[in-house]
Amino acid sequence: MHLLAVGLNHTTAPVSLREKVAFPLDSLGQAVAAARSWFGETEGAPSEAAILSTCNRTELYAAGALSGVDEAIDKTAHFLADYHRLPYAELRPFLYALPQDNAVRHAFRVASGLDSMVLGEPQILGQMKDAVRHAEAVGGLGTYLHQMFQRTFAVAKEVRTTTDIGAHSVSMAAAAVRLSQRIFDTLTGQHVLFIGAGEMIELCATHFAAQNPKSLTVANRTLARGETLAHRFSGTAICLADLPSQLAKFDIVISCTASSLPIIGLGLVERAVKERRRKPIFMVDLAVPRDIEEEVGRLDDVFLYTVDDLGAVVQTGMENRQAAVSQAETIIETRVQSFMHWIDNRAVVPVIQELHETGEHLRTAELERARKMLARGDDVDAVLEALSKGLTAKFLHGSQQALHHAQGDERARLATLLPQLFRTRR
Incomplete structure (x- = not known):
């Protein structure tokens, strides 16, 4: 195996x-x-x-x-x-x-x-x-x-x-907070958007909420689930479908969904940047596959970080x-x-199983022979003697044959091994 x-x-x-x-x-x-x-x-x-x-x-x-x-x-x-x-x-x-x-x-x-x-x-x-x-x-x-x-x-x-x-350990969530503080001196005046409502977003929301941002919003495909998470942090929830009309309101965007395709494209962010009049947006994409198109990171006034970008930050304190x-x-x-x-x-389990099966077959054969001897009236002691000798002979037959046919080093190894295999405690 x-x-x-x-x-x-x-x-x-x-x-x-x-x-x-x-x-x-x-x-x-x-x-x-x-x-x-x-x-x-x-x-x-x-x-x-x-x-x-x-x-x-x-x-x-x-x-x-x-x-x-x-x-x-x-x-x-x-x-x-x-x-x-x-x-x-x-x-x-x-x-x-x-x-x-x-x-x-x-x-x-x-x-x-x-x-x-x-x-x-x-x-x-x-x-x-x-x-x-x-x-x-x-x-x-x-x-x-x-x-x-x-x-x-x-x-x-x-x-x-x-x-x-x-x-x-420094979590991804804590690393995201650290990076955001490089863009904004303080988070108390910033509007934060979380996209998704899974375990990672919950962890990020906990870290960002501790910085007392101006507002905290959760965008999720299922509004009820988003509301459940948002209420824990005195925030609000929106449907993911409302993102195109809402994105420009947020200074910090953290996204981590299970989508197989990007949910935030270049065009959407370009419009948001224009509406914000070049006020910077800090974005963290923790999803794999990514939620935010790679091209978004090339825009002026947009600071986009992926999972890999956060790697250097989380290594601190090693x-x-x-x-x-x-x-x-x-x-x-x-x-x-x-x-x-x-x-x-x-x-070795198959080997042990095969040994047990072989032994059981030999035992059964000798037992049947002994029963026939008893049935025809043979002396009990003679039957027991024959039974013990028969079992012993059959169990030793294979080992004796292997030793007889082996040569050189193989015979020497068998000569050392076989006595160990048949040694019993006294």
Whole structure:
């Protein structure tokens, strides 16, 4: 059984590529089924698969009779290219592949927040649980991935409860506030718009509300959900459809939706800038795929930042987290070795089962022979003697034959091993 993790993330690929291979949450199950079907068309197909897709990464986890690392990367690149209708050559250079214990270690580190743009951020654990739930719903998980992910969640919990890995982290939301303060000396006079109503927007709203802006507004496709979030911060809500007529009112715009296409185009922002008479707009696009067209960032008086742009800001204070990182890595390494030991034990299960079946077959045959002897009136002691000798002879036959036919080093190894196998405690 082979384990493998193949993908790209914020350290290997820019957001412009990551958004092209992102899978919406509601299509993860379909994507997992497609991946298993795709790999199943070639020799060495993975029997288990799960896909993790976030703003920072898209990764395929697989378990099965997998091929080599390079071939696995090629297959994954072709799958992603075919699924998203992209050129293979555009994806291949950005993909990494991690086999066996490296795949397990990677999963543990990702869930624990050690591989995130924001070190120690907690959202990734929930995203991984969502990915596993969708994979399980379409039959993507078997014995190995199920066990790996259950241990992944346990490790993440252990890291977060026994280390300070998240205590000094600077979240994307806090980084957005910091960047906005470079444009506006104070946020107390600014009008802030949040587009979307998910977990990241809620986190951003919490941070910005603490700065006491002049107004706070939530724009969402579902007005009721937007109102629920806005009321928590004494704000107001508007429908996303009203954005064209409302955008010019806002000084700060934070967007993070699950839209597969941009919802704020160049023309819309150009009109807003003109209406604002060149008063600057600070915009943060936390979505992948992006909510705001890239060309918007070229406009004068518009300061547009993406997920990747916030990366440098969230790295501040790294020295305060090194002790926690070292402690977390130690925990993870111990748990990786434990899981690989479980994998090794699983590998001998078929052998043990075959030995049990063979032994049971021999036992049954000798028992039947003994019953026939008893039925014809043979002496009980003689029957028991024959039974014990018959069982012993049959159990030793295979080992004796192997030793007899072996030569050289193989015979020497068997001569050392076989007495250990048949040694019993006294």
